[in-house]
Amino acid sequence: MTATREAIALPLVFLTVALFGGLRIADRVALRPPPLFALVLSVLLLGLLVRCGALAAGRLVHGSRSRLANLNGLVVVLAAFLASAQAFNVATPESGAPRVLFNLVFLILLANTIAASPDRVRVLRSLLVIFGSAFIVKFIVLSALSHPAEGTVTRALQVLFEGVTLGSVTQDVFHPATGYIAFGTLMLYLFGLVLLPAADRGGLKPAATYRTSLNTNREENKLEE
């Protein structure tokens, strides 16, 4: 990993995610800090990234590195932590039953992924699916249910839906720009995760690499025969 990537690109990417992850535009502009639960999820996610090799902490902070390099590494880890918390913040609905449900699902998914011990590529794909799905539900499905309806019939159906769910599903309505910014923020966050220094797994090879090495071994055996 180059010094430019570690000292400039990664902190700027993650800090930008930390900045825009809390942005909500309605009649006022609000910057919402991550809730406590997002911090807990962020710790779990960092643990998962280290475990799967997507984040090699030893390549960021280590006794063999200079003090300045270690400081850069520490900044990357802290920025990644804040960015992860804000990524959960932006992907989680703002209130009601969906918020509780989303937090629970995030917790279970992360715990399950940690227990499964997948490789880096699979974890990154999994995170893309998790954040992508959460984005669709929050900014498309829930937003459509919460947005004031235009037609009389639609409005009546919406009132009926609110009555049935006791108003626990509908969310605050944000300016459409919020959704676009959230999308960009989540994409930037995933891009940042890809840029993180990966661990050299050595003997522990991902499935695809393992298959390739098996084929190579077979070919070598044939040549020997």
Place this chain on the structure above:
Amino acid sequence: MVAMRDGMVRGIGLALAVGYATFIAWLYIQQPQSAAEVTGGFSASIGSYRIDPQAFEDGVQFFRRDQFVEARTAFERADPARQDARTQFYVAYTYYRQGWGRFYQDDELFAQGLEAVNRAIARAPGGRIRVDDPGLQMRSGEELKAELEAGLRRDASDFNPARLLGRRK
């Protein structure tokens, strides 16, 4: 040479990251509503923020003629970043006077007034604001804030007939 360049990049990166993180923390604390508030906030933090005195005078003139909406527009022009305590005090006062009624107070205007006076108190040095204007009966942030809060409160005194004899301050 390579090591020196590497060290320079790392040093610049560290400074950039710390500066950017500080800026983000500042934004989250200040919660600015526009780009003008961001730049004005920065200017105020280094002590170089100045309001437009002409627009402020216009605002005060409108205020004295009970043209509150026009006064707020002028004050907004004078202090676009909402960083000047005195201007924000007048803004709060316009909400108070416009929202005051003999029979009832306009809660929405009073709430906006309370927001403005809180802003004025927050911007004033040491949280103490005092405006020496003979046309005002409340000249401190504390008095105006208490009056706005009292207007928003619901209690038994709301039904006191003596309220009808009260005067706008």
